[in-house]
Amino acid sequence: MFINDLGLENCIEVEKAKRQHRIEKYKEKVIQEMRPFSFYEDDEKRYKERLIMQCEAPKFVQFRANPVSWTSQIKIYHDIIKKEKLAREQRIKQRSSQLLFASKLPPRMEMHEKEKRERARSEEITKDKKVDIRRFTPIRAKAIPDFERLQVEFETMLENKKQEAKSRPTDFKPFNFHEPKV
DSSP states (O other), X not given: OHHHHHTOOOHHHHHHHHHHHHHHXXXXXXXHHOOOOTTHHHHHHHHHHHHHHHHSOOOOOOOOOOOOOHHHHSOHHXXXXXXXXXXXXXXXXXXXXXXXXXXXXXXXXXXXXXXHHHHHHHHHHHHXXXXXXXXXXXOOOOOOOOHHHHHHHHHHHHHHXXXXXXXXXXXXXXXXXXXOOO
């Protein structure tokens, strides 16, 4: 009956047509049965208003800044930095003087250092008084030693020492092995 109404002969085309007919009926049924919430219409209005507002250019009030406060105009930060720097330098000087006072040598070593300084001063004074005129004298080469003669002397000295040591040989003693008493 459906096939004859549309005049379709092919089965696939008939199935497509049936499917399309069912979809349209389902859409009509959904639209008839649809009961939107109370806020549905309000949401649609807001959505349309937003679309309209996006098209328009935004209107801004021109920015106007407050006047700068007097505390910001005074350069307090630089003064604070200077004060901290001066205080730090004073602390460093005070600490170095404390450490210098605390770092004394033991009395004997201190006495030795004073004597050493006095000797150095007296030597400087005597150097200033004396006028030292020296001439440059190059180092002169020494004669080449006679190694053969030195070798013979060394060997004879060793032989003499051996002869003196041969006078009394070492006495050998056996080891004393025994078991401890219990």
